[in-house]
Amino acid sequence: MRQYDVLTLFPGFFQGPLSESILKRAQQHGIVRIAVHDLRSYAHDRHAVVDDRPYGGGAGMVLKPEPILDAVASLRRGQEPHLVLLTPQGRPFKQAVAKELVEHQHLLLICGRYEGFDERVRALLTPDEISIGDYVLTGGELPALVLLDAVIRLIPGVLGDEDSARYDSFVDTLLDFPHYTRPQSVQGLIVPDVLLSGDHERIRRWRRKEALRATKARRPDLLQQALLSEEDLELLEEIDGEQGVG
Ligand code: SAM
Numbered sequence: 001m002r003q004y005d006v007l008t009l010f011p012g013f014f015q016g017p018l019s020e021s022i023l024k025r026a027q028q029h030g031i032v033r034i035a036v037h038d039l040r041s042y043a044h045d046r047h048a049v050v051d052d053r054p055y056g057g058g059a060g061m062v063l064k065p066e067p068i069l070d071a072v073a074s075l076r077r078g079q080e081p082h083l084v085l086l087t088p089q090g091r092p093f094k095q096a097v098a099k100e101l102v103e104h105q106h107l108l109l110i111c112g113r114y115e116g117f118d119e120r121v122r123a124l125l126t127p128d129e130i131s132i133g134d135y136v137l138t139g140g141e142l143p144a145l146v147l148l149d150a151v152i153r154l155i156p157g158v159l160g161d162e163d164s165a166r167y168d169s170f171v172d173t174l175l176d177f178p179h180y181t182r183p184q185s186v187q188g189l190i191v192p193d194v195l196l197s198g199d200h201e202r203i204r205r206w207r208r209k210e211a212l213r214a215t216k217a218r219r220p221d222l223l224q225q226a227l228l229s230e231e232d233l234e235l236l237e238e239i240d241g242e243q244g245v246g
Contacts, residue, residue: 111140
């Protein structure tokens with residue numbers, strides 16, 4: 001069973017998201033164990049102080065190093081969890097990073113607050129620093145939940161076939177193809193004929209083409225990184241032809 005420990009000043013943040021849907025099911029089925037730990041319980045004084053004013057002055061408070069270092073030492077329990085520090089300065093979180101992290105049996109996620117961590121936390125723990133995007137959130141709790149969700153849904157057995165991740169966007173670098181369900185017509189917009197044809201090969205080719213079309217239109221940067229097959233190149237030519245480009 002994979003173990004995910006989270007260190008946070010706000011354990012309450014996790015209650016809702018961890019007790020719904022897929023994250024709940026993964027725990028109930030014994031596939032993952034998720035434990036949320038209150039950083040305050042590792043404070044050194046009776047007022048449970050975990051932050052202090054920055055040396056050099058300036059606005060905001062900084063998370064003290066000792067409670068974090070003690071918490072990590074205690075949560076290691078003789079094992080070597082992969083330490084993840086959520087920070088806007090970390091490496092960008094991508095599907096490829098989720099795929100990498102799912103290989104670890106034990107992750108320990110450290111959520112920051114205020115101005116962030118005392119620099120010595122980084123120096124002493126040398127964690128895997130991860131950012132969920134180029135914007136600043138109030139704390140690391142939402143980033144930790146984003147990461148947990150993206151990683152846990154990749155563990156075999158977590159998703160049922162009905163919510164399979166096989167064709168999700170980014171799985172093979174491309175965006176996902178368009179999806180349709182009942183009814184066949186909505187305000188004059190109808191489901192493409194091919195999807196009603198029952199011809200699996202035509203449907204497969206159409207979906208691949210539409211995934212390529214969506215990626216080319218919305219994320220051309222991804223298309224440049226993708227490993228494209230002969231068929232993909234043919235489909236892209238068709239798309240260019242339809243658009244009167246090539
Ligand atoms: N002063 C810090 C900076 O500019 O790098 C930002 C601190 S932020 C207000 C407080 C905490 O929220 C951070 O320590 C981090 O744990 C978390 N956080 C905020 N934005 C994040 C992001 N984009 N990715 C990951 N964690 C983030």
